[in-house]
Amino acid sequence: MPKLQELKNYLEELGSAVLAFSGGVDSSFLLKISRQVLRDRIIAVTVFSQVMPEWEIHSARKIARMLNVRHLILETEIRDKKFLRNDRDRCYWCKKKIFNEVKKIATQLGFGTVIEASTYDDLDDWRPGMSALRELKVKSPLIEFKFTKKEIRVFSKKLHLPTWDKPSSSCLATRIPYGRRITPDVLNRIASAEKFLLKKGIHRVRVRDYGDLARIEVFPSQISRFSNSKFRKNIVTKFRNLGYRYITLDLEGYRMGSMNMNFREVS
Numbered sequence: 001m002p003k004l005q006e007l008k009n010y011l012e013e014l015g016s017a018v019l020a021f022s023g024g025v026d027s028s029f030l031l032k033i034s035r036q037v038l039r040d041r042i043i044a045v046t047v048f049s050q051v052m053p054e055w056e057i058h059s060a061r062k063i064a065r066m067l068n069v070r071h072l073i074l075e076t077e078i079r080d081k082k083f084l085r086n087d088r089d090r091c092y093w094c095k096k097k098i099f100n101e102v103k104k105i106a107t108q109l110g111f112g113t114v115i116e117a118s119t120y121d122d123l124d125d126w127r128p129g130m131s132a133l134r135e136l137k138v139k140s141p142l143i144e145f146k147f148t149k150k151e152i153r154v155f156s157k158k159l160h161l162p163t164w165d166k167p168s169s170s171c172l173a174t175r176i177p178y179g180r181r182i183t184p185d186v187l188n189r190i191a192s193a194e195k196f197l198l199k200k201g202i203h204r205v206r207v208r209d210y211g212d213l214a215r216i217e218v219f220p221s222q223i224s225r226f227s228n229s230k231f232r233k234n235i236v237t238k239f240r241n242l243g244y245r246y247i248t249l250d251l252e253g254y255r256m257g258s259m260n261m262n263f264r265e266v267s
Contacts, residue, residue, distance in 0.1 A: 004155065007145050008037050016041035018106040020099065020116040020138075021071070022052075023060030027117035028163040029152045030142060034115075035067050044071045045105055047098045049078050050187050051171040055195065063163065074101055083173075084182045088128070090173060095129035099136050115139045120146045167204040175208050189242050196238050200231070204254055212245035220253040 011017070011034055019034060021027045021044035034042040046060045057073065064071035076098070078084070083093040099114065106114050116133065119142045123130075133140060142152070149168070156164035172187045180186075186209055193207040193214060202222055208215040216235075218225075226232055226249050239247045 003145055003147065003151075004033070007033060007141055007147070010141055010145070011037040014038075014113050014115075014139075016111045017113045017115045017139075018043045018045055018102060018109070018111045020102050020114065021046050021060055021064065022117075022169070023056055023063050023163075024117075024169050025156060025163045025166050026119050026142060026149065026152055028063045028161055028166075029156045029159070030115070030117045031063065031067060031069060032156075032159055032161055035069055040070070041111075042069060043106075043109065043111060044069050045102050046071065046073045047101055048073055048075045049098070050184050051078065051094065051173045051182075053169065053172060053191050053194070055198075056169060059163075059166075063161075066162075072105065074105065076101060086173070086176060086178055086180055086182050088126070088178050090178070090182075091127065091129035092132050094171070094173070095132040096136070099133060099138050103136060103138075113139060115141060118143055119149050119152060121149045175206060177208075177210060180209075180211070189244075193239060193242055193244075197235070200234070201225075206254055208250075212243070213248065214239055214244040214246070215248050215250050217250045217252075217254040223249065223251070223253060 016038060017034060019027065019031055019042060021031055023046065031042070031044055044060075044064050046057065048057050061071065061073075078094060078097055080093050080097055083090055083097070099116075102114050106112070114136075116138055118127070118130065118133075118140045123143065153164050172190050173182055175190045176182055176186060190207050190209050194205055197205045197207070197216070197218075202218050202225065204219045204222070206217040208217065236247055
């Protein structure tokens with residue numbers, strides 16, 4: 001595994017690090033490898049704000065505990081007007097806020113380097129937050145060594161990480177079309193809708209919020225679930241109670257970055 005060994009060598013050269021840890025597939029893999037190499041010289045920091053689904057906090061705690069890694073949770077509110085107005089550079093302002101907080105913690109603890117777990121695949125999507133990471137000198141070793149999400153799942157399975165087949169996740173703001181203001185009420189509504197579908201056994205889901213319209217994205221293999229009239233009725237009832245007037249199912253299914261398609265096609 002030359003690529004994996006290169007990653008280990010890189011981490012060893014760092015000497016110590018603070019990992020911005022979400023508890024997802026990619027950051028759990030990086031935490032596992034960092035723990036193997038750096039031992040007690042790696043600290044996981046999870047920044048919990050209104051854009052992070054609450055169930056992801058439980059996942060992050062569980063993985064950090066399993067790996068016996070010191071884990072800090074920093075609760076914060078993102079009040080930056082540039083983020084809340086939801087322009088196409090939204091992610092930049094969010095990442096800048098979050099990683100400034102992580103860097104402060106790293107400095108306070110005497111850890112010189114902050115790392116994060118973006119992957120090589122992430123470069124294919126619109127990621128203005130990467131500019132903030134570069135400005136703050138946050139390192140992205142999985143990008144540097146060209147780890148893809150598929151490779152990370154394979155490695156994670158071999159390492160017996162329970163996250164190896166965990167559905168991908170992202171911040172709740174990615175469900176809101178650019179130009180629509182981000183508010184706590186909208187974020188809470190999206191979280192409630194997705195939590196409901198997860199409990200119904202729809203394991204990979206996004207609820208895209210267009211005000212009074214919800215566009216549900218699921219994996220194509222799960223679209224047939226919606227042919228059941230009782231299943232649909234339960235969803236309609238729940239979503240209407242959340243304030244949605246129209247509830248639609250995207251026949252193309254879930255795909256990463258679907259909210260970026262309009263401007264990506266003309267750029």
